[in-house]
Amino acid sequence: MIDYQNILDTIALSCSSATAKGKIANYIPELSKVDSSKFGIHLVDSTMNNFSAGDADELFSIQSISKVFSLTHAMSLIGEDVWKRVDVEPSGDPFNHLSLLEFENGIPRNPLINAGAIVIADILVSNLKNPKADFLNFVRLLSNDNSINYNGDVAKSEKETGFRNFAAANLLKSYGNLKNDVEVVLDFYFHQCSIEMSCVQLTKAFYIFMNKGVCQRGKTHLTIRQEKRINALMLTCGFYDEAGEFAFEVGLPGKSGVGGGIVALLPGKYCVATWSPGLNPKGNSKLGMEALEKLTTATQQSIF
Ligand code: GLU
Secondary structure, eight states: OOOHHHHHHHHHHHHHTOSOOOBOOOSSGGGGGSOTTOOEEEEEETTOOEEEEESTTOOEEOGGGHHHHHHHHHHHHHGGGGGGTSOOSOOOSOTTOOHHHHHTTTOOSOTTSHHHHHHHHHHHHHHOSSHHHHHHHHHHHHHTOTTOBOOHHHHHHHHHHOHHHHHHHHHHHHTTOOOSOHHHHHHHHHHHHHOEEOHHHHHHHHHHHHTTTBOTTSOBOSOHHHHHHHHHHHHHHTTGGGHHHHHHHTOSOEEEOTTSEEEEEETTTEEEEEEOOOBOTTSSBHHHHHHHHHHHHHHTOSOO
16 A cells, blocks of 8 residues: 555655745736745545645645646537647647747647637637636536635736737637637636636546546546546646656646646546646746656656
8 A cells, every 4th residue: 555645745845845946927927926935735546535745725826727627628518529629739839839820720739738728718608608607617516616716816917918818819810710709718718727726626626537537426527538538638738848858757647837736647546736836947836846756756656
């Protein structure tokens, strides 16, 4: 039996005493207010045993981690049609680059970069009756937690400074790959990114990706094929232009966000979330990545 609690305690101790913690994202002004010394980690195994260390219960801005939820929601609504409007290849570029989008005629490389997530947001705006309320309910359902909410200040802050996302949305519109108004789609997108969750809540929500599409309450949200596809996308595209490095060092499918969160999972075994707000130069949580490398090394468990 692996002693997960002991491993997490050791990781939390070494991360909390680390001096090089990375740099907090400040291009969304509201995010720069976060305390850089925070560190949390939480793991839930396949039989729902929970293990925590550090600030695992504290809420933070999930940012791009929300792209996995929006993709899941879109796939559950329109199935394979998603792939008519977004590709499934790693970009090898930062999350907000626009050059590939123009080069590839408005079809984003994958749904986990910003342009791809904006197309997915457009799909949700078209297919949901009350897009923001319905999407929030979907995340609450996956997490089995009705306390989860948007942070209006973060959404507003990003709207005021999200020039590259406006550029991406306008480019998509010019290629006919955005059906709704740019303003409406981005309002939805900025809200989805502003959702606040803790490491504990994130592992609950991501449980379906390690459990063949079935959530903790036993409800099926995805087919096994869809679950496979989302995990494949997380592995190849979940860490900006550092997906190769994450697979190399950690060896798990997962997704990061500029709020400093990372969620990763080992199918059939466990789901783990970390939070440390300082980012490395590629935009991934510096200590979060190091913590997960330590976890897969100590447990000798990865997908490889
Ligand atoms: N809302 C952020 C943006 O669009 C998400 C970035 C991220 O977490 O990767 O810039």
